[in-house]
Amino acid sequence: MKLGFAFRLFLSNLRSNRNLNILSVGIIAFSFFILGLFMLAAKNLELVVEKWGEQIQLVVFLNDSVKGQELKEIESRLKARPEVQSLKYVDQDQALTRLKAMLGDKAQVLSGMERNPLPASFEIQLQKKYRNLPFIENLAAELNNPGQWPGIEQVFYGQRWLKNFLSLYRIFKVLTFAIGGLIFLASAFIVYNTVKLTVYSRREEIGIMKLVGATDGFIRIPFLLEGITQAVSASLLSLFLLWALWLIFHRTLQIPFQLFAMSGVSFLDAPQMLGMVAMAALLGILGSMVSFQEFLRV
Amino acid sequence: MIELYHVTKRYERDIVALSDINLKIKKGEFTYITGPSGAGKTTFLKMLFAAEQPSSGQILISGRNISRIRPRDIPFLRRQIGVVFQDFKLINHWTVFQNVAFVLEILGAGGKDLRRTVLSTLKRVQLHHRIDSYPQKLSGGEQQRVAIARALINQPQILLADEPTGNLDPDITDEIMKLFVEINDRGTTVLFATHDRNLIRAYPKRVISLKSGALVSDNEESSGSLELGKNP
Numbered sequence: 001m002k003l004g005f006a007f008r009l010f011l012s013n014l015r016s017n018r019n020l021n022i023l024s025v026g027i028i029a030f031s032f033f034i035l036g037l038f039m040l041a042a043k044n045l046e047l048v049v050e051k052w053g054e055q056i057q058l059v060v061f062l063n064d065s066v067k068g069q070e071l072k073e074i075e076s077r078l079k080a081r082p083e084v085q086s087l088k089y090v091d092q093d094q095a096l097t098r099l100k101a102m103l104g105d106k107a108q109v110l111s112g113m114e115r116n117p118l119p120a121s122f123e124i125q126l127q128k129k130y131r132n133l134p135f136i137e138n139l140a141a142e143l144n145n146p147g148q149w150p151g152i153e154q155v156f157y158g159q160r161w162l163k164n165f166l167s168l169y170r171i172f173k174v175l176t177f178a179i180g181g182l183i184f185l186a187s188a189f190i191v192y193n194t195v196k197l198t199v200y201s202r203r204e205e206i207g208i209m210k211l212v213g214a215t216d217g218f219i220r221i222p223f224l225l226e227g228i229t230q231a232v233s234a235s236l237l238s239l240f241l242l243w244a245l246w247l248i249f250h251r252t253l254q255i256p257f258q259l260f261a262m263s264g265v266s267f268l269d270a271p272q273m274l275g276m277v278a279m280a281a282l283l284g285i286l287g288s289m290v291s292f293q294e295f296l297r298v
Numbered sequence: 299m300i301e302l303y304h305v306t307k308r309y310e311r312d313i314v315a316l317s318d319i320n321l322k323i324k325k326g327e328f329t330y331i332t333g334p335s336g337a338g339k340t341t342f343l344k345m346l347f348a349a350e351q352p353s354s355g356q357i358l359i360s361g362r363n364i365s366r367i368r369p370r371d372i373p374f375l376r377r378q379i380g381v382v383f384q385d386f387k388l389i390n391h392w393t394v395f396q397n398v399a400f401v402l403e404i405l406g407a408g409g410k411d412l413r414r415t416v417l418s419t420l421k422r423v424q425l426h427h428r429i430d431s432y433p434q435k436l437s438g439g440e441q442q443r444v445a446i447a448r449a450l451i452n453q454p455q456i457l458l459a460d461e462p463t464g465n466l467d468p469d470i471t472d473e474i475m476k477l478f479v480e481i482n483d484r485g486t487t488v489l490f491a492t493h494d495r496n497l498i499r500a501y502p503k504r505v506i507s508l509k510s511g512a513l514v515s516d517n518e519e520s521s522g523s524l525e526l527g528k529n530p
Binding site for chain 2: 012218
């Protein structure tokens with residue numbers, strides 16, 4: 001195959017169709033920019049929602065009689081559970097201190113008590129994949145069973161809050177998927193058609209090449225290269241624009257980077273960016289291949 | 299060299315572009331295909347370089363049946379046939395050199411040999427001084443000579459021309475016509491479609507007349523091969 005010539009042809013095409021190519025890259029970059037903007041927003045919103053998710057916890061209240069060896073045994077049995085990410089013991093005194101802090105000025109209502117009525121407890125942070133209602137309900141039911149777990153008085157997991165949160169999370173996921181899917185399809189459609197237009201504008205040239213005996217494969221290579229170049233450079237341009245917008249967003253809000261990093265809000269990560277560029281390349285190939293087949297029947 | 303047996307071309311159901319054409323064109327012959335617009339001249343030529351396939355009948359070129367040629371074999375057929383069109387069909391953002399050299403690039407040629415061959419072919423059509431010009435900077439006659447150079451560079455045995463002088467004024471027409479005759483003198487079989495009676499009178503050769511897709515006359519016996527290559 002005469003790749004060298006095909007490559008020279010591709011370069012000469014880029015030069016001679018400069019305006020059309022710039023226009024195409026602009027259109028494709030714009031559609032990728034919208035897609036990237038959505039990806040960025042969805043990613044960071046998800047981070048925020050996941051932060052809320054970390055507040056999902058089970059509180060296991062213990063009988064006042066549980067002490068020493070028995071306490072250690074409950075702790076190690078809980079730790080051994082696959083659902084448990086981390087565990088925190090809150091003794092009766094700590095519980096009272098917390099309550100006092102929460103009551104603030106009104107803490108004197110507690111002064112009349114002869115003894116601390118609050119139970120000691122374990123606060124259980126769950127592994128991410130177990131943060132859903134059926135798992136939590138099962139675990140709570142099991143822990144509530146005195147036969148299996150002697151020493152546990154009651155299990156609390158904020159049922160109502162949890163139900164609301166989880167349905168909100170589900171709606172968020174579905175919406176992200178639906179809107180993301182639509183934007184993806186729209187940009188794929190735009191990229192595909194823009195590349196197709198480039199080939200269409202050159203159908204006469206393609207026809208002439210065929211008339212003098214060029215094979216489809218021979219003609220296709222420069223067009224493929226052109227389609228890929230258009231789409232890939234447009235996706236890089238859109239990432240650059242997104243990054244610029246991201247920086248402006250930082251400056252305007254006067255938020256130092258460290259704080260951003262701490263709150264978990266971040267720019268698209270490497271796989272996402274690579275994914276966008278790869279998708280661009282694929283659409284470039286697809287657009288030029290399909291339009292090529294359409295305009296080649298000479 | 300070129301043989302047609304009962305060749306019919308139908309577009310859709312009832313539009314007949316060519317009907318039951320039978321003829322033979324010998325190697326080295328110069329043949330006019332003539333007839334009014336819509337007679338089937340272009341369709342006739344198109345079938346010879348496989349831009350169209352006959353609905354029925356057989357077409358043989360150098361003994362090879364191309365009536366049912368596979369799409370992937372078409373480029374290889376076209377490399378043996380030069381074609382010149384009324385509208386030149388040059389790529390406007392390529393220079394004269396690039397337009398002509400493309401035919402050889404397809405075949406994998408390159409380097410100094412390529413440039414030398416292009417230059418000598420352009421000399422043949424007297425355009426070597428415009429080698430780096432773009433087609434749109436050339437006159438109609440010059441553009442047609444570029445197209446002829448492109449058709450010739452691969453030294454085809456057959457040269458097809460579809461109204462190649464249709465867009466040119468009489469002086470230039472004469473110039474281009476002489477070029478075709480000269481090409482034919484060197485042994486290339488030329489099929490020249492035209493409806494210009496004056497041209498045929500000025501350069502008498504074998505004339506095949508078509509009307510509404512049918513072959514109405516062929517003066518093969520009277521003028522054909524006897525006058526081959528002789529200028530009036």
